[in-house]
Amino acid sequence: MENENLYKAIWKRRSVRKYLDKHIEKDKIDALRRSISGLNEISGLTMEFIEDSDSFRSVKTFMFKNVRSVIAVKGKTNDPDLCEKCGYYGEQIVLEATAMGLGTCWVYSLSFNRKSASLNVKNDETIICGIPIGYGAEEMAEPTAVPDAPHRKTRSVSEFLGGNTDVPEWVTAAMKAVQFAPTARNSQKTRFSYDGGTLTAEISPGTLNMVDLGITKSHFELAAGGKFPLGTPSKFVKEK
């Protein structure tokens, strides 16, 4: 999917935990599978779209309802950048699904059974997160313009930037996309600094933090145009 459509989906996406008992159309599943396979090729990940997974059904939880299809966000256990890549590339699928009108939610916790055979995790692979995907019980609104703030609490742009608000307009605009990024428990731990024309993103390493960092970098890049190298700290390379 075009980056422009992924960018637009940033403002529409929110975590969806309750789904309708409605199957996803074949053409949408085919398109998602094509994107997943392309992203796996670039990244070395082994993400999969599982049309009918019992990984949420088999766990007693009030949090999630009617989960049928799941994206298994996984890759090779010996990949040193596994968690960050899962966040970065998984979020591209989340945004593509959002653009198609589908709901998603990143899940790490015991709300899903990561050992379910349906997730097809091979001996040399580790599953980092499961992402339920389907039609949400409540429809996501289609914003006509960039909203002022997300639907839930967020840190301010100044907080993300360590109090420095003397930054170019493109940085402020990209920080807005960061405010809308999903993070585990809405913790929003990535910090940015802008110094001498260089924008750096940083987080303290750890499984969930690195997933969050990957997701957050993908939002920043879609808004600013450019690329972060893998890792932390990481200096942003802006497209000319």
Ligand SMILES: Cc1cc2nc3c(=O)[nH]c(=O)nc-3n(C[C@H](O)[C@H](O)[C@H](O)COP(=O)(O)O)c2cc1C
């Ligand atoms: C890595 C990661 C793990 C998450 N794990 C869970 C989870 O186990 N259960 C859950 O209900 N939500 C989970 N979430 C969703 C967050 O709670 C949610 O993204 C955050 O509260 C922000 O809300 P929003 O996604 O609606 O913008 C997770 C999000 C991320 C990025």
